[in-house]
Amino acid sequence: QAKTLFTHNILLIGFMGAGKSTVSTYLSKILASPQVEMDEEIVKKEGMSINKIFEEYGETYFRNCETNLLIELQKKNNQIISCGGGVALRDENVAEMKKNGKVVLLTASPEVILERVKDNDDRPLLRGNKNTEFISNMMEQRRPKYEAAADVVVNTDYKTVEEIAEEIVVKL
Numbered sequence: 175q176a177k178t179l180f181t182h183n184i185l186l187i188g189f190m191g192a193g194k195s196t197v198s199t200y201l202s203k204i205l206a207s208p209q210v211e212m213d214e215e216i217v218k219k220e221g222m223s224i225n226k227i228f229e230e231y232g233e234t235y236f237r238n239c240e241t242n243l244l245i246e247l248q249k250k251n252n253q254i255i256s257c258g259g260g261v262a263l264r265d266e267n268v269a270e271m272k273k274n275g276k277v278v279l280l281t282a283s284p285e286v287i288l289e290r291v292k293d294n295d296d297r298p299l300l301r302g303n304k305n306t307e308f309i310s311n312m313m314e315q316r317r318p319k320y321e322a323a324a325d326v327v328v329n330t331d332y333k334t335v336e337e338i339a340e341e342i343v344v345k346l
């Protein structure tokens with residue numbers, strides 16, 4: 175099992191605000207593996223914010239960027255990859271993840287998600303929709319895809335990043 179951790183990639187998936195970025199930073203430290211933040215990579219490559227990419231080119235274009243980046247990342251090993259919240263929604267992406275990685279689904283309640291996303295305005299899908307009802311509906315819609323993709327599921331509500339990371343490492 176340790177072999178899995180150190181040869182394949184670990185991919186974190188889940189809803190916006192589930193804690194993917196924070197947890198991947200910490201995991202990357204304790205496992206001494208490079209961290210990749212997919213949103214950040216796309217922003218760098220495209221030279222514009224996520225909001226701007228959605229505005230200028232639309233969501234499908236952004237989703238294609240994600241698919242292309244994922245394929246590129248999966249050629250390397252031993253990375254902690256923090257996926258954007260939509261990456262696990264495409265079946266072809268999930269198939270790609272499984273080829274060379276273990277998929278960790280982070281979950282959180284809509285109330286906790288709202289608290290975590292409320293001050294960040296670079297999430298086009300939540301713009302003007304920052305309330306628990308919207309979040310909860312979107313989460314329910316996505317849940318089957320997220321759960322089908324996951325090798326491991328960890329709830330992050332009211333846990334420290336250390337506790338979450340430990341749970342992940344034990345379960346992997």
Ligand code: S3P
Pocket residue numbers: 188189190191194213224257258259260261296297298299
């Ligand atoms: C999205 C999640 C965002 C970002 C984009 C779309 C989604 O990433 O990729 O705004 O569809 O859930 P985070 O999950 O890192 O917020």
